[in-house]
Amino acid sequence: MDAIAARGGPLKPLSGGVYRINEKMLSSYKSREYANHASNLAALIADKLSHQFDVPAFIVDPITTDEFIDEARISGVPGIERKSRSHALNIKYCARKAASEIGIALADTKFIVAHLGSGFSVAAVAGGKIIDVNDALLGMGPFSIQRAGSLPISGILDKIFSDGKNRVEAEQLFSQESGFKGYLGTNQFQEIEKRITDGDKKTLLIVNAMVYQIAKEIGGLHATLSGETSALILTGGLANSNYLIAILNKYLSFIQPLIVYPGSFELEALNQGVLRILNGQETVKEYL
Numbered sequence: 001m002d003a004i005a006a007r008g009g010p011l012k013p014l015s016g017g018v019y020r021i022n023e024k025m026l027s028s029y030k031s032r033e034y035a036n037h038a039s040n041l042a043a044l045i046a047d048k049l050s051h052q053f054d055v056p057a058f059i060v061d062p063i064t065t066d067e068f069i070d071e072a073r074i075s076g077v078p079g080i081e082r083k084s085r086s087h088a089l090n091i092k093y094c095a096r097k098a099a100s101e102i103g104i105a106l107a108d109t110k111f112i113v114a115h116l117g118s119g120f121s122v123a124a125v126a127g128g129k130i131i132d133v134n135d136a137l138l139g140m141g142p143f144s145i146q147r148a149g150s151l152p153i154s155g156i157l158d159k160i161f162s163d164g165k166n167r168v169e170a171e172q173l174f175s176q177e178s179g180f181k182g183y184l185g186t187n188q189f190q191e192i193e194k195r196i197t198d199g200d201k202k203t204l205l206i207v208n209a210m211v212y213q214i215a216k217e218i219g220g221l222h223a224t225l226s227g228e229t230s231a232l233i234l235t236g237g238l239a240n241s242n243y244l245i246a247i248l249n250k251y252l253s254f255i256q257p258l259i260v261y262p263g264s265f266e267l268e269a270l271n272q273g274v275l276r277i278l279n280g281q282e283t284v285k286e287y288l
Helices: 023-030 040-053 089-101 151-161 165-177 179-184 189-195 203-224 242-252 266-278
Strands: 004-007 017-019 055-062 110-116 119-128 129-133 233-237 258-262
Touching: 004 040, 004 129, 004 266, 040 055, 040 110, 089 110, 089 119, 089 233, 089 258, 089 266, 110 179, 110 203, 119 203, 119 233, 129 242, 151 165, 179 189, 179 203, 189 203, 203 242, 233 242, 242 258
Parallel strands: 004 055, 110 233, 233 258
Antiparallel strands: 017 055, 110 119, 119 129
């Protein structure tokens, strides 16, 4: 064994890249300083294994990778800043993969990458950097399998104050019990497709509304790239659905080429990231 690659959980905002797992990083994960998320465990496990096998351990492009342009940080309310929390590992890997396949240097690319899983990250990726993306956990963007996405402010206030919800209950509602889960009572897209095939009109409406919101998010990023998008990349679990891809393409056929990478490539991304360090193609970063 030459090295160990671990999923990077939420940390302070960081530029993308490969980070050596160190004591400061482990302390942040143990204290859940930035989030109580399952991915916090990855670096802790990797550190134990690294000592057992006497090899270095790294994380690659953690969830809180932040390469925003300044304009993307402004929310509209002083004191509230837009956060970069996304499926950065898969997004940046897909950008590298697409650049290689279409024969453009990564530094010269302007991609829109939509990771469509239980949560959605729709990102503008310029030169391999995520310069804008919706907050995939509790932020903006389209609603997803179980997350709320952007919401009318008055509706949020009603849910919290009129319904008497505390912060933990509100976070649970907006991050785990919304989207398809809230409207349709399921987070299984195969079941949802079957309902549509069986003629369920409510299910069809909710799915069409989600696709409509995804298309709006992608179209907005296309405008911020001045219409010079190198390719639209659709990835994540829902990219396995030919039904969903076909509907999206009806809205977005004006953005070409369309590249579909079904599923997620986190393991490949971890592998390739650490290989770049071992092969001297990239310099490892330290979490300070």
